[in-house]
Amino acid sequence: MEEIKNQEIEEEAESGSIMEKVYIAVGNDVQEGxxxxxxxxxxxxxxxxxxxxLHLCNISQDFVYTPFGKLPASSVSEEKLQVLRKYEEQKIDKLLSKYIIFCGKLQVKAELLKVEKQDDSIQVLILDLISKLRITKLVMGITFMRSSSSRKSKSAISGSFYVYQNKPDFCEFYIICGGKMVSLKRENDVNNNNNIRSWIGKMFHDPGRNLDRSSANNDDPTSSGSPWDRNLQEIENYFLQLLSLNLEEEEKTKTVSKKQRKKKKMTWH
Structure with missing residues (x-):
């Protein structure tokens, strides 16, 4: 990390101008990235x-991925283990090179910061990076949070909210799903189940497209259909679960209140 920081300072000094630095956390889904x-x-x-x-390298020390599926590392010889892990590293490098090439086509300078997955959760790791590197602008693809052992959408969403709630004030934080920004502020008009889908729709904002910049690449991967619809149902189901828990809690509260009122009436009689 220190190496990257020093390199940035030297390059800025040579160019004579300080460029705005934007950190973009990308996952293993290249189209989403x-x-x-x-x-x-x-x-x-x-x-x-x-x-x-920013990319999370999550190569497990306990398991390896083989043509036969996920196997315990202890079940594979040391020689084969090294070959399989080398293959995983090459896959990651190939993925990241695609991102670098894509940035080059859009005429934007890019560099890589590979972070090793530690015992801490991804959200804690991200908060630590924000503080150490003084990241003022962080854009996170929703699939980045799925780079952990859990790939469920609700884990990605809750992890993203944790970062948003605990980040330093100096950091602008954006979550992107399918090329659209996810609004992290809940709308006041969510009062019943009928509003949920429309509320989720309002979570995603499409910034104005700049044709001058993106037209440089006619087969721009981002021009394909937005994949955020694939996540919409999962997000909605998760929100419905949260809502149902709230409704159950409210119902219990109402039942207890009714019993208490009934008990008071009986006492007065």
Whole structure:
């Protein structure tokens, strides 16, 4: 991390101008990663920026992925274990090189910051990076949070909310799903189940597209249909679960209140 920071300072001194640095956390879904990068570039298209692509390397020490599926590392010889892990590293490097090439096509300078997964949760790791690197602008693709052992959408959502709630004030934080920004502030008009889908729809904002910048690549991967619809049902189901818990709690409270009122009436009689 220190190496990257020093390199940035030297490059800025040589150029004579300080560029706005935007950190973009990308996951293993390359199409989603393209859309996240594309959103960030369009967001700050009026100012000179450089990009740091943040990627979580989550190569397990306990398991390996083979043509036969996920196996305990202890079941594979040391020689084969090294080959399989080398293959996993090459896959990650290939993925990250695609992101770098994509940024180059959009005429934006980019560098990589690979972070090893530790015992702490991803959200704690992100908060630690924000503080240590003084990250003032962080754009996170929703699939980045799925780079942990749990790939459920609700884990990604709750982890993202945790970062949002606990980040330092100096950091602007954005979550992107399918090339659209997820609003982390709950709307006041969510009063019943009928409003849920429309509320979820309002969570996603599409920034104005800058054709001058993106037209440089005619087969831009971000021009394909938005995948956020795939996540919509999962998000809605998760929200419904939360809502049902609240409704159950309210119902219990009402029942207890009714019993208490009834008891009071009986006492007065």
């Amino acid at each position: 393209y859309k996240t990068i594309d959103w960030a570039i369009k967001k700050w298209n009026n100012i000179p920026i450089s990009i740091v692509l």
